Amino acid sequence: MNFIDGIGMISPQQTLVPGRFPDDVVEYTADFLKCIEPVYKTYIDPIPLRRMSRLIRMGISSARICLADAGIAMPDAIITGTGLGSVEDTEKILSDISKEEKFLNPTPFIQSTYNTISSQIAIHLKCHNYNTTYVHRTFSFESGLIDGMLQLGEGSSTRVLVGGIDEMTLNHLNITRRIGLWKRQPVNNLQLLNSRTPGALAGEGAAFFLISADRSDHSYARLRDVSTLIDIRGSYRRDQAIRNFLLQNQLQPEDIDLLIVGISGDAVFDPVYHQFASDFFPNAPLAWYKHLCGEYHTSTGFALYTAAQILKSQECPEILLLNHKAPSRLKNILIYNQFRNINHSFLLVSFPD
Amino acid sequence: MPQRILVTGYGIISSIGNTVQECYQSMIAGVPGIGRICNIDTVLRDELIVGEVKRTLPELLDMAGIEPEEGYSRNTVLGIIASSEAFHHARLHENRQLRTGLISATTVGGMDRCELFYNDFLTNETRNAYIDSYDCADSTERIASRLNLTDFITTISTACSSAANAILLGARLIQSGKLDRVLAGGCESLTKFHLNGFNSLKILDQKPCRPFDKNRAGINLGEGSAYLVLESEESQKITGNKPICELKGWGNACEAFHQTASSPDGVGAYLAMKKALELSGLKAADIDYINAHGTGTDNNDISEGKAIETLFGNRIPMVSSTKQFTGHTTSAAGSIEAILSILCLEHQVIWPNLNFSEKIDELNFLPVTRLITGEPVCAVMSNSFGFGGNDTSLIFTKI
Amino acid sequence: MEELIEKLKKEVIEQLNLEDIKPEDINPDSPLFGEGLGLDSIDALELIVLLEKNYGIKIEDPKDGKKIFFSIRSMAEYITANKK
Numbered sequence: 001m002n003f004i005d006g007i008g009m010i011s012p013q014q015t016l017v018p019g020r021f022p023d024d025v026v027e028y029t030a031d032f033l034k035c036i037e038p039v040y041k042t043y044i045d046p047i048p049l050r051r052m053s054r055l056i057r058m059g060i061s062s063a064r065i066c067l068a069d070a071g072i073a074m075p076d077a078i079i080t081g082t083g084l085g086s087v088e089d090t091e092k093i094l095s096d097i098s099k100e101e102k103f104l105n106p107t108p109f110i111q112s113t114y115n116t117i118s119s120q121i122a123i124h125l126k127c128h129n130y131n132t133t134y135v136h137r138t139f140s141f142e143s144g145l146i147d148g149m150l151q152l153g154e155g156s157s158t159r160v161l162v163g164g165i166d167e168m169t170l171n172h173l174n175i176t177r178r179i180g181l182w183k184r185q186p187v188n189n190l191q192l193l194n195s196r197t198p199g200a201l202a203g204e205g206a207a208f209f210l211i212s213a214d215r216s217d218h219s220y221a222r223l224r225d226v227s228t229l230i231d232i233r234g235s236y237r238r239d240q241a242i243r244n245f246l247l248q249n250q251l252q253p254e255d256i257d258l259l260i261v262g263i264s265g266d267a268v269f270d271p272v273y274h275q276f277a278s279d280f281f282p283n284a285p286l287a288w289y290k291h292l293c294g295e296y297h298t299s300t301g302f303a304l305y306t307a308a309q310i311l312k313s314q315e316c317p318e319i320l321l322l323n324h325k326a327p328s329r330l331k332n333i334l335i336y337n338q339f340r341n342i343n344h345s346f347l348l349v350s351f352p353d
Numbered sequence: 354m355p356q357r358i359l360v361t362g363y364g365i366i367s368s369i370g371n372t373v374q375e376c377y378q379s380m381i382a383g384v385p386g387i388g389r390i391c392n393i394d395t396v397l398r399d400e401l402i403v404g405e406v407k408r409t410l411p412e413l414l415d416m417a418g419i420e421p422e423e424g425y426s427r428n429t430v431l432g433i434i435a436s437s438e439a440f441h442h443a444r445l446h447e448n449r450q451l452r453t454g455l456i457s458a459t460t461v462g463g464m465d466r467c468e469l470f471y472n473d474f475l476t477n478e479t480r481n482a483y484i485d486s487y488d489c490a491d492s493t494e495r496i497a498s499r500l501n502l503t504d505f506i507t508t509i510s511t512a513c514s515s516a517a518n519a520i521l522l523g524a525r526l527i528q529s530g531k532l533d534r535v536l537a538g539g540c541e542s543l544t545k546f547h548l549n550g551f552n553s554l555k556i557l558d559q560k561p562c563r564p565f566d567k568n569r570a571g572i573n574l575g576e577g578s579a580y581l582v583l584e585s586e587e588s589q590k591i592t593g594n595k596p597i598c599e600l601k602g603w604g605n606a607c608e609a610f611h612q613t614a615s616s617p618d619g620v621g622a623y624l625a626m627k628k629a630l631e632l633s634g635l636k637a638a639d640i641d642y643i644n645a646h647g648t649g650t651d652n653n654d655i656s657e658g659k660a661i662e663t664l665f666g667n668r669i670p671m672v673s674s675t676k677q678f679t680g681h682t683t684s685a686a687g688s689i690e691a692i693l694s695i696l697c698l699e700h701q702v703i704w705p706n707l708n709f710s711e712k713i714d715e716l717n718f719l720p721v722t723r724l725i726t727g728e729p730v731c732a733v734m735s736n737s738f739g740f741g742g743n744d745t746s747l748i749f750t751k752i
Numbered sequence: 753m754e755e756l757i758e759k760l761k762k763e764v765i766e767q768l769n770l771e772d773i774k775p776e777d778i779n780p781d782s783p784l785f786g787e788g789l790g791l792d793s794i795d796a797l798e799l800i801v802l803l804e805k806n807y808g809i810k811i812e813d814p815k816d817g818k819k820i821f822f823s824i825r826s827m828a829e830y831i832t833a834n835k836k
Contacts (some may be wrong), residue, residue, distance in 0.1 A: 047790040051767040078607070083487060085510075093472045093546060101396045101549050105804040106797040109550030111461055114489070114510040119741025122609040128624055131607035131743055132518050135489040136508040143507040150525055175474045179484050230506050232498045322677065342494075343570050403796060555814045613795055 002149055003219040003352055005159070006070025006210035008062035009305045010035050011293045012203055016065070021309075025292065029188045032168045032202035033294035038065075044124070051107050051121075055086040055167045059117035060124060060207040063163060064210035065127075070218075076157030077130035078118050079147050080166045083297025085114040087172045116144065117165060117227050125306075132191035138339040139221075140164060141298040142347070145211070145226045152213045164298030173202055181295075183265070184204030192265035192291045199213065200264035203294015207301025209308075219352040220308035227247050229344040238344045242280055242336075245346050251332065256284050258316060258327045260303050262337035264290040272341050281334075285325040287316065299314040300347060307333040307349045314351075356748055358524045360599075360749065361594035362445070362582030363692050364438025366431055367679045368404035368575055371416070372438060374417040377696050379557075382568065383724065385678045387561055387573050393465075395545045397552060398409055400559055403543060404575025404680020406431065410585065411457075423482035426463030429492040431685075432540030436496045439536060444584035445500065445592050451533040451588050454505035457580075458515030458539030460684040462486075465544045474599075483529050503578075510684065511558030512606075512739030513646070515539050516579070517687025517747055523583045528585045533588040538580030538688035545745055548574060554613060562681075564647035564674035565582040565654050565720040567711040572648050575680020579688035580693075598698045600610070600730070601635065601750040604628025608742025615652050616725075621744040622646075625665050629746040639732050640670045640748070642703050644694040645720075646736040647674025647682055648681050657736065658716040669718045673706035687737035692736040694721035698751045701730050756828045767802045768795050780824040796821055803827075804820065809834050 012033035014020035026036070035058060037179050040049055044318040052060075058081065067073065079186035096104055096235035110116070115133040117241050121298050122131050130151060141164025148160040173182060183199040190200055211223055225248065228243045246253065261273040264328040293302040314330050363373055368377035368386025379386065381447075390398040391405060408412070413430040414421060415438070440446070445453055463486035470480035485491060493508045505526065509518045516539030523535035539589055551557050551574060558571035583600060584592065606628060608621030615621070630706060646657055661669060674692050682689050706720035729749045738744040763773040770789065778789070785791045796817040803809045803820075807819060808811065820830045 023558070030441050032449055050771050050796070057599065064536040083490075093550065094468060097468065097549055098471050101545065103801050104549050104553040105801055106550075106794055109553055110794065111548075113512045113740055114548070115512050115739065115741050115743050116525065116612065117744060118511075119607060122607040123611065126609050128609050128620065130605050130607050131511075131543055131741075132522075132605065133506055133743075135510040136493060137490040139490070146507075147522065150529055150531075153529060154525070171475070175484055178474070178478060179479050181792060209623075212708065226508070228505070230494070230497060230503050232494065232503065233501075237503070551799070555800070611792070612794065726825075 001150055002223045003212050003215045004209050004221045004308050005212040005216055005219050005306055006066045006072065006224055007220065008065030008208040009086045009311055010037065010062045010206040011302055012036060015305065022209050022319050023116060025319055027188065028191050029186055031186050032173055033189060033207050034180060037203055053086050053088045053111050054121055054221040055088065055165060055292045056111055056116055057199050059163065060120055063121045063161060063208045065303040066161065066210055070210035072210060074125060074127055075159050075161035077123050077145040077148065077151050077160040079132055079160060079162045080118040081144040081298055082117065083135065083137050083140045083166050085135065086111050086116065087167055091171050092168060121213055121345045134333065138297050138343045138345060139228045141301050142226050142228045142345045143344050148211050149226065152211065158213045160211050161212055162250060163206065163207060164301035165206040166286060166296040168202050168204045168297045171230050184266055185311055189291045195265055196267050198266060198268045200266045200295035203299065205293050205296065205299065205302050207305050209304065215352055221311040222352045224348040224350050227346045231342055231344060242346065253281050254283065255304060255332050256281055256334045257286055257331050258333045259284045260287045260289060260307060260333060260335045262290060262299065263288040264295045269341060272338055278334060285327045286322040287320040288322050289320060300335060300345060303337065307335060311351050313348060354498050356528045356585045357599055358545050358596050359579050359584050359589050359596040359671060360529055360600055360695060361589060361596055362439045362443025363440060363586045363695065364435040365407055365579040366434045367577030367682065367689055367691060368406055369502060371395060373692060380678060382691065383705065385707060387680055390737060393543060393545055393566050397548050401548065401557055401649055402561065402573055403452065403628050404573060404682065405534050405543060406576055410638045417645045424486050426486045427463060427465040427542035428459060428463060428540050429486065429495050431542055431576065431578040432492045433456065433499055435538065435540065436536055436580045438499065438581040439582050440500050445536065445582065448592055451591065451685040452504045453502055454523065454526055454532045454535040455493065455497050455518040455537060456507055456509065456537040457496060457504040457507045458519040458537055458684050460510045460540055461489050461544050461547055462489040463540055464546045465542050468545050482524045489602050492512055495712055501564050502536060511743035512741060513683050514687055514743045514745040515684035516738040516741035517737035517745040518605060520581060520688060520691060520747060521605060521745060524600050524603055527583060529699065532582040534582060536580050536582055536652050538578065539577055539647055539685040540578035541582065541683045541685040543574060544574040558649060561708050562649035563707055563708045564676060565648040565658065565713060567713050569651065569654060571650050575682040576680045577684060577685050577689055579692050581688060596752050598695050598749045598751055599671055602630065602633025602748035603631065604627040605745045608744060615656035615738065616660065617656060618641045619656035621742045622657050622660035622736065622738055623663050625744040625746040626736065629734065629748050631661045635732055636749065637665050638668050640735045641730045642697055643670050643672045644690050644733060645672050645674045645734045648736045649676065653738065655713060655715050657712065662717060672718065673704050675704050675723045677707035687745065690736045690737065695749050696732050698749060702726050703730060753828055754834065757824055760824050763802060763806060768800050778824060781782065783823055784788055784821055807831050807835055
């Protein structure tokens with residue numbers, strides 16, 4: 001069995017200070033939700049810190065927070081998922097070479113490679129163990145979790161560090177807005193569902209989890225299963241997939257005490273979630289999270305953080321609930337996220353008994 | 354007893370050939386694919402030589418049988434060509450009841466179009482079809498769509514070891530019973546972006562690269578794509594595919610030393626090779642040939658050489674780099690060189706380490722400098738190391 | 753020379769993002785690498801870009817950097833000797 005034993009979460013919410021989230025929700029009216037960043041010197045030596053771009057800083061800091069939370073110095077594997085890697089560094093090079101192929105600084109190029117976060121964490125910890133990086137849109141973090149659980153299953157590892165990290169920049173927002181990903185106007189994150197317009201509210205975040213093969217007295221939750229499904233041809237394979245997913249985990253729809261979905265305020269794709277909920281879990285309390293962290297490729301990191309907090313505290317904050325149905329029991333939480341109705345993912349977490 | 358992992362198909366496109374057969378012919382003939390830059394508009398075209406696939410993007414699209422349509426990057430089309438060859442070789446369109454995964458690796462993604470259209474992205478709507486094809490997942494999803502492989506897909510990027518890690522994950526997913534067969538590999542096209550990036554690191558040789566030579570002066574970049582089909586024994590019984598070889602061991606370790614430099618003693622390389630060897634159940638003396646990462650940089654070749662000496666002691670297998678033929682194909686290198694290594698098992702040959710003249714002072718062994726034939730080749734090791742110290746080693750054995 | 757040294761200090765701080773260091777903290781004769789400011793091979797490459805961009809001096813072999821970038825003073829001397 002696999003347990004979440006430590007968490008480090010940098011997000012647009014007060015997730016760095018224990019006890020502040022979700023009582024003290026941060027409200028924004030913005031083009032995108034930006035992370036509340038820590039004082040990096042607390043986590044990273046000043047000499048390497050000075051040339052790190054924001055994504056790398058957030059990644060290393062959240063990994064360190066996670067390891068400290070779990071009380072572990074050296075994980076058996078470091079696995080990172082990132083949909084876009086360091087957008088800031090990539091843009092710097094693109095902007096430079098589009099003017100003139102001269103005087104190019106090596107630092108942004110080095111940091112633009114997607115594996116920089118995983119390998120920088122390894123350098124900081126002097127960790128020679130298994131190290132890899134997944135870069136597949138909304139499967140990035142999920143692929144990392146699947147790999148991490150494989151590692152634990154193989155018996156070669158007992159504690160793996162798995163993270164999901166993405167950043168947003170104004171440039172990238174403007175470019176990807178052209179293909180309909182985002183809302184055209186700034187919106188209030190707590191009024192997101194009132195906008196009823198196409199496009200999501202963009203966001204970002206860095207989440208690391210220490211997944212352990214053994215339960216400890218501070219385990220947050222049991223990570224039971226993670227599954228991804230690609231449905232390129234619109235063949236409704238998702239419906240069969242969720243049935244199989246429940247079956248494999250020996251669960252009935254009624255066993256799901258809380259369904260957390262990736263509703264993002266996007267009038268085009270939010271119906272996918274509502275349909276899913278009513279088709280398979282008509283009686284389950286329904287929660288969402290993207291009004292708090294925004295939409296980004298590794299947003300299920302925030303969802304998993306939220307689910308873990310809920311299971312540990314045995315309380316589901318009102319701010320997350322969508323259908324005003326409070327869960328009567330908190331044992332099994334299913335997270336469902338999708339991107340363009342093509343990339344679907346399921347994460348199942350349970351109370352760590 | 355863990356599942357055996359059988360290799361039952363392969364496909365490749367690189368500067369030395371557009372199919373496995375063509376690449377084999379070039380290797381046997383000793384003809385490298387390194388030359389002037391033809392397909393990229395860059396000021397570096399007069400300074401650098403590269404291993405380029407000698408086709409324009411429209412020619413590649415035509416070759417892949419793709420209707421002219423916007424949104425395809427060079428990287429994606431290279432990926433489609435190589436993955437299709439492997440797909441058909443192992444007849445993955447049959448026996449659809451078998452759970453079949455696609456694990457692909459890239460780092461540049463659709464950068465070749467992105468760098469061309471970046472100003473349009475910022476200022477107008479004319480190139481919107483390419484905005485989506487910029488990321489790493491795009492090539493993987495287009496391959497999955499064309500080949501209808503949807504049971505499990507993901508994309509890996511660990512710089513120059515990416516494709517080796519794709520193969521490694523494929524093997525582990527089969528061993529865990531999650532999948533029956535996997536199409537695993539990587540694609541990487543040359544771009545102005547990484548030509549300039551590597552150039553800023555001052556590790557590109559303007560002359561043909563000289564791995565393991567005392568006077569080596571850096572890398573020749575290259576491009577290409579390659580995929581393997583891996584199957585469990587159960588799956589192979591159903592498909593009836595003839596196994597080409599067995600993927601016997603794999604190891605992934607991290608240098609944890611520096612973002613771009615390898616450690617002087619090559620601890621990451623040593624650990625990756627050692628893990629692969631342990632998993633394979635072979636002894637060091639069983640390895641007949643190492644297809645080295647051998648980039649030709651000052652740093653890599655000493656570090657990798659030292660690691661080989663530490664692991665193999667005074668019984669060092671035959672060692673060569675094949676980057677003098679293909680160029681350093683970065684994220685695709687792991688799968689391209691895996692196939693070149695497998696060809697050694699199939700045809701009982703060892704590839705020569707071209708452009709060699711003088712031994713590195715710090716190392717005690719010489720690379721193989723001529724084509725070796727007539728000696729038994731039963732087990733080969735293929736090394737792929739990446740920036741950030743992401744080191745991976747694979748071992749293939751004759752059936 | 754002293755003027756160039758003061759200018760170089762500011763440029764090095766900017767190029768290498770040495771956030772907490774002020775020009776007066778840098779002794780022009782102290783080693784920049786290793787113990788000194790804790791710089792490494794990537795910084796050496798950044799300094800090569802600095803010389804090329806600000807002074808039109810091209811260094812092809814990064815190994816030459818070791819001597820040139822030993823200290824702020826050695827950099828200044830190299831620039832004075834090679835500036836076009």
